Amino acid sequence: MKTVLSLGAGVQSSTLLLLACRGELPKPDHVVFSDTQFEPPEVYAHLEWLKDEAAKAGITIDTVTVGSIKRDAIDFARRRGRGDVSRYASIPFYVANNDGTQGMMPRQCTKEYKLEAIDKYHRRTVLGLKPGQRAPKEPAVRVLIGISDDERHRAKPPGWWASEQEEIGENLFGGAMVRKRKVWKPVHWQVRAYPLLNVEMWPDQSVTDWDVIGGIWTRADCVKWLEKNFPGRKVPKSACICCPYRSDAEWIHMRETDPETFAEAVSFDHEIREAYRDGQARRGFLAGVPYTHRTMVPLEVVEFDPNRTKRKGCGALWDEEPDGMCGL
Incomplete structure (x- = not known):
């Protein structure tokens, strides 16, 4: 079975990679980072440092991408404004609806800019499958994911729940x-x-022990x-x-430590509204x-509150983000 480490370049996945570099975790056959092309400069700088550390241990980090999420989001908004409803993996913007309600756009960005790009890497690079070729029926790839004990609810077996319809009989009209x-x-x-939870999860949803680093780790243990x-x-x-899921403390950190990146976020916040015709984002019949930002005012005039922790949507990236990729 081939082993692949999914690297998000955050605390937990960086810890797993560096544990492997030091021989405290079995060395993975592959390490993959999925690039949305819109991460802060400090993330890319850290990724380059990780590449250097990994190279010392004979580990190569591969980068995959499906394009720039920034460019794609703005291009989609412009097409939608012209009546072109081409499909796009949307960012979960907060929306002030015309009927006075508030909501969020559907969230598909993690799935298509992270998970599907990495899944394609597994199929093409790791398994060597050609387009249309069937994957094995038995486990052939072990995916290492850096979810810690304080985020245990994010750990999922390989698969998903789908809705189907089944016939249960006939009605009075046949x-x-x-x-x-x-x-x-x-x-x-x-x-x-x-590895941070000491478990493996299998396609049949069974769970087995996999104690390779000794003990169960929290994010704080990784930092330590x-x-x-x-x-x-x-x-x-x-x-x-x-990312709309940033907490106010995270926005404040960006504004104070990296004003150029914050200015880029402000610019994007304006561009996305200007790109829609009449500034309208649409979800179903609502517009x-x-x-x-969740206060639904331009980012540069938001009165950030570092103590504001209750959030709309799925919560702060580092605490409640559900897909097991972003923020790791």
Whole structure:
């Protein structure tokens, strides 16, 4: 079975990679980073440092990308404004709807700019499959994911729940009666391993022990290990510059430590509204004005509150982000 480390360049996945570099975690066959092309400069600088450290241990980090999420988001908004409804993996902007309600755009960016890009890497590079070629029916790839104990709810087996309809009889008029049910769709060729949790999760949803680093680690344990073994090395929080799930404390940090990047976020926040015709982002029958910050005012005039922790959506990236990729 080939082992692949999914590298997000955040605290947890950086810890896994560096543990492997020091021989404290079995060395992966592959390490892959999926680039949205809109991460802060500190993330790219940290990634280059990780590449140097990995090279010393004979480990290569591969980078995959499906394009620039910034460019794609603005291009899509312009097309939508002209009536072209081409599909795009949307960013979950906060929206002030015309009917007075508030909401969020659907969130697809992690899935298509992170997870699907890495899945394609698994199929093409790791398994060597050609387009259209079937994947193995048995586990052939062990994916290492840096989810820690304080985020245990994010750990999932390889697969997903799908909604299907089943016939349950006939109605009074002779027509079919149906009901919806949830069906588990396993990814047969994959095992997901969570070294910081000491577990592996299998396609049939079973869970087995996989104690390779000794003990269960929290994010704080990772930070402590990094400080001890790489003193003075700061690991940034990995997320797109435009991510609406940033907490106010994270926006303040960006504004105070990297004003150029904050200015880029402000510019994007304006561009995304200007790109839609009449500033309208649409979801179903609702339409409204999109914003990067949940207060739904332009980013440069937001009164950030570092104590504001309750959030709309799925929460702060580093605490509640559900897909197991962003922020790791």
